[in-house]
Amino acid sequence: MSNAILDPTGRSSRTTAATLAGLARRPGALTGLRVGLLDNTKHNALLFLREVGELLTSEHGAASVSIVETKANFSVPVDAEIVGRYADACDVVITGVGDCGSCSAAAVADGIAFERAGLPAAVVLTDAFLTTGHMMAEVQGAPDYEWITTEHPMASLTPDEVRERARTLLPQVVGSLVGSNA
Secondary structure (H helix, E strand, O other), rough: OOOOOOOOOOOOHHHHHHOOOOOOOOOOOOOOOOOEEEEEOOOOOOHHHHHHHHHHHHHHOOEEEEEEEEEEOOOOOOOOOHHHHHHHHEEEEEEEEEEEHHHHHHHHHHHHHHHHHHOOEEEEEEHHHHHHHHHHHHOOOOOOOOOEEEOOOOOOOOOHHHHHHHHHHHHHHHHHHHOOOO
């Protein structure tokens, strides 16, 4: 019998080195890479993701936006089949937008699943749901997992405001996908 104490808050006692070990290696640049977009169905998410994808191809040399899918349910993390499709079709993934509690938790879980499959993932959450994101990262065994935070809400923005938000967050998206560990 183990003497371990279970923490009902979902917090993990795993070490940072162990939890970050499963994250994908970052490429040195986006030049020539295929970008995948995973829309979680929240209002304005697909417009935001498409705009970011276009900016990555036009300004950062990404080869294409090679796969775009919309989740069947925003509150459920992606399954292995979807992760496998992305692993076959793209080199990096952008997902979100976490603009509510359950979709924010699922977006973080999605990002971690892509990372563990070898795909660098940029996850976008609004600032109203940071606690939800942190709790899901802990539950997934990656308490130090990082995502991109933007001002809440995203859903009520006009199309021009969504495009401006994409432009504003582009440096963070690039920074999340590209690293010095290539």
